[in-house]
Amino acid sequence: MSTFKGVVTEFPQIRIDYFRVISGQKPPLxxxxxxxxxxHLLGLESLKSPFIYCSPATREILLRLERYPHRMNFAKGxxxxxxxxxxxxxxxxxTLPLETPTVIELSPGNEIxxxxFAANHCAGAVMFLIQGDGKAILYTGDIRSETWWVNSLVQNPVLIPYTLGPRRLDCIYLDTTFATKSEPYREFPxxxxxxRELLEKVEKYPKDTLFYFQAWTFGYENVWIALSAFLESTIHLxxxxxxxxxxxSARENFLQSQEAPPLCGFHCGNHYSEGCLTGNPHVRLHSCERGTSCxxxxxxxxxxxxxxxxxxxxxxxxxxxxGAGGGNGDLNQIHELEINDPNAVGQLMxxxxxxxxxxxxxxxxFFFLSSATDETKNRILLDTSTKGDDPHDDTSLLGDIPLQELVAILARVATTTPSSAGSEVQLSNTGTALDKIDGxxxxxxxxxxxxxxxxxxxxxLVRAFRPRDIYPCTVDPINWTSALSIRALFGHLCSADLxxxxxxxxxxxxxxxxxxxxxxxxxxxDTQTTEDEETQHSAAVRNESLAEHENSSTMFFTPPVVAERPSNGSAPHSSTNTSHSSISASVLSPISPPHRKAQVKSPVQPPAQPPETRSHKIRKLAYNAALGLNGLSWPDFGGLVSAGNNHSKKEAEL
Incomplete structure (x- = not known):
């Protein structure tokens, strides 16, 4: 998930992929x-000026996106x-055409x-090469820099001066979602x-099999095209x-998106050739949203x-x-709960x-609320709860509902969201080749x-350009160490020591x-602390410090859950890795409360108890913190403030 705050040091008069007001920065030109x-859309809904430059496909998709923000009004209930x-x-x-240098005048006499360039990420996704005043940067957005794609960039006429020529980019603003040397993020298929693997598996099934492709966000367009061509069937949306x-395929703009013909069809003389997508449900392949009464x-x-x-x-x-790398649910009509008021969140708890x-x-x-506060930029997706148990029920959250019903909605979302509160993500056990499966x-x-x-x-990609510096666009400040620094990851590929x-x-x-x-x-x-208490206190101070840096260009990413396929064919279970969908819950929530005065140990040792798992400990602490039990309070646990918490700090310590 992008944590970039939009400011390009080399060109401070522009903003990229972040449209909120930035303290201390002048409005962009x-x-x-x-x-x-x-x-990548944060703040865009309230932007009044200036122009926003993008690809043709991005413009057409953006103009048709629908979101349904929900706000808690406790005064009205x-x-x-x-x-x-x-x-x-x-x-x-x-819109700007791809691979075509375009001069933009920011102000009289001030041009860039x-x-x-296509980013190999989703429909309309592009990178920006920005040049001006003797400087040049490449902002990647989100990319999949496969070998063939990097080779195409190296040979691009506009980029040759920076790949094969004498010039060097001042900086690459890089998608660092999986930037770590550790396995399994070092190499991907x-x-x-x-x-190819997908088509080999699909071919094993009978000719009349119905397939449902779970596309929850933009970026699987090429999979649609491949499946449609292979099975000779269009795909229902x-x-x-x-x-x-x-x-x-809209012709409002003279620039038509290059993604349109294979997906939506095109005219060839008087003949119209259909694309791979359709609104007709009576086909073998489907990628429609669940609950839309297909x-x-x-x-x-x-x-x-x-x-x-x-x-x-x-x-x-x-x-x-x-959910890895952002975009979770973006292909649906998104219902989301705004949780930017800590007091309101406390009242909700x-x-x-x-x-x-x-x-x-x-x-x-409570864990879901804590993680969502940071993970989703002060919003919670509610689209998983907008449909009832009846698959034909098209009831949505449009209109005002009593806050009491929100509790049931949150309960449903928290228990169905992958890895909420330490729950396991269930993945299908189809990792083994189908020809090895009996039955x-x-x-x-x-x-x-x-x-x-x-x-x-x-x-x-970095080796192809050898830039002077790299600025990461996905950062985890809590788990950041020198091993995750740009110097350690890409320093050997940079042409300067910045x-x-x-x-x-x-x-x-x-x-x-x-x-x-x-x-x-x-x-x-006279306060004595144990080594474990020092560690807990350090975590609390670290979280408090991070809150003050909310407006800086830092957030976090934790690699998604690793689910192991059991040999007995049952549903897989999660390993010790942390799911991306519960990043905040795993890294912002301390294992124990902050430092307290040392307790005098009783000479009578309690009977041995079965060891608690980390998940059980965290859940118990979250529950006690929300209720103010055992000297805990929610500010100690997750940094949120409950308006109704009457426990003073002194009382909590007692």
Whole structure:
């Protein structure tokens, strides 16, 4: 998920993929949008000026996206909703042709030259080469830098001066979603290898088998094309998704998107040739949103699901793709709960505690709220709860509903979201080749198809340009170490010894250490702490320091869950790795509360108890923190403040 705050040091008068007001920065003179995934649209809904430059496909898709933000109104006791679109940006969105240098005048006498290049990520996704005043940078957005793609860049006439010629880019603003030397993120199968595996598995099934491809975001367009051509069937999309992709053929602008013909069809003289997508549900292939009353998928229990993953290890371990790198749910009509008011979140927690008697469920909800506060940029996706148990029920959250019903909604979302509160992500056990499986063919198929680059692929891209510096666009400040620095990852491929981002992170770490030392000096002299308490206190101070840096260009990424396929054919279980969908829950939530005064140990040792798992400990702490039990409070646990928490710090310490 992108953590880039939009500011390009070399060209401070522009913004890229971040449109909120930035303290201390003047308003931009031009904005740029690389693609339509939600983590790159922050603030765009309220932008009034200036122009936003993007690819033709990005413009058409953006104008048809629909979101439904919901806000808690405790004064009225209701959950308010509204429909949000980007249609008002129609006059601000300006499309640029790909691989064509275009001069943009920011102000009289102040010009930059911008060139767009396909990013191999999703429909409309591009990179920006920006040149001006003797400087040049490449902003990648989200990319999959496979070998063939990097070779095409090296040979591009506009880029040859920076790849094969004497010039060097000042900086590459790089998609570092999977930038780590550790396995399994060092090497990924190529997209073509993943599609080949998928087609080999699909071919094993009878000719009348119905397939459902689980596309929850933009970026699987080439998989659609391959499946449609291989099985000689178009792919059904629901009305909302079909309307988005059909717009790629719009002729409002003289620039037509290059993605349109294979997906939506084209005219050849007086003849119209259909693309691979359709709104007709009576076909073998489906990629419609669940719950939209598709008469074929909803009424056929024998449908085979196709699920993309990031990669698969030799021992059968699969890396789940859902939500990794952002974009989770972007292809749906998104319902989301705004949680940018800590007091409102605290009131919501109290409401949940009053309405729910199950401590396990309550702790899951609290963990879900804690993780979502940071992971989703102050919003919670509610689209998984907009449909009832009846598959034909098209009831949505449009309109105001009582806040009491929000508790049930959160309970449903928290228990169905992968890895919420430490729960396990269940992936289909189809990692083994189908020709090795005895008995019936499986009901689900997985295949590797990462939308982001592996570490080795990123090295290939950096090696082609040898820039003076690299600025990462996906950063985990909590787990950041020198091993994850730009110098350590890509220093051997850079042509200068700058590493500006490493200096930023070092300054942040120094500030944390100073805060810890200052806090330690303020403790009573008679307070004795154990080594474990020191570690807990350090985690709390680190979290507090990170909150103050919310407006800086740092957030975090934790690789998604690794699910191992059991040998007995049962549903796989998660390993010790942390799911991307519960990043905040795993890294922001301390294992124990911050430092307290040392307790006098009783000479009578309690009987031995079965060891608690880390998940159980965290859930218990979250539950106690929300209720103010055992000297805990929610600010200690997750950094959120409950408006109704009457426990003072002194009382908590007692």
């Amino acid at each position: 031009a904005c740029f949008l690389s693609h339509v995934h939600s983590d 209701i959950l308010e909703s509204r429909k949000q679109t980007y249609k008002h940006l129609q006059t601000l969105l300006k 030259r911008v060139t767009l 190529s997209k073509s290898e993943g599609v 629901d009305q909302y998704r079909w309307g988005i992709y059909k717009s790629l 008469p074929v998928i909803e009424e056929n229990p024998q449908v085979v699901s196709i699920i993309p993953i990031v990669t698969r290890l030799s021992n059968g371990v699969e890396i789940g793709e859902l 109290q409401l949940c505690a009053a309405k729910l008697e199950d401590p396990e469920l309550l702790s899951k909800i 019936p063919l499986p009901k689900s198929i997985t295949f590797p198809y990462s939308r982001h680059s592996s570490y080795s692929e990123l090295c290939s 590493f500006a981002h490493d200096a930023e992170m070092t300054d942040m770490l120094d500030e944390r250490r100073e805060r810890m030392r200052a806090d330690k000096r303020q403790r009573p002299e």
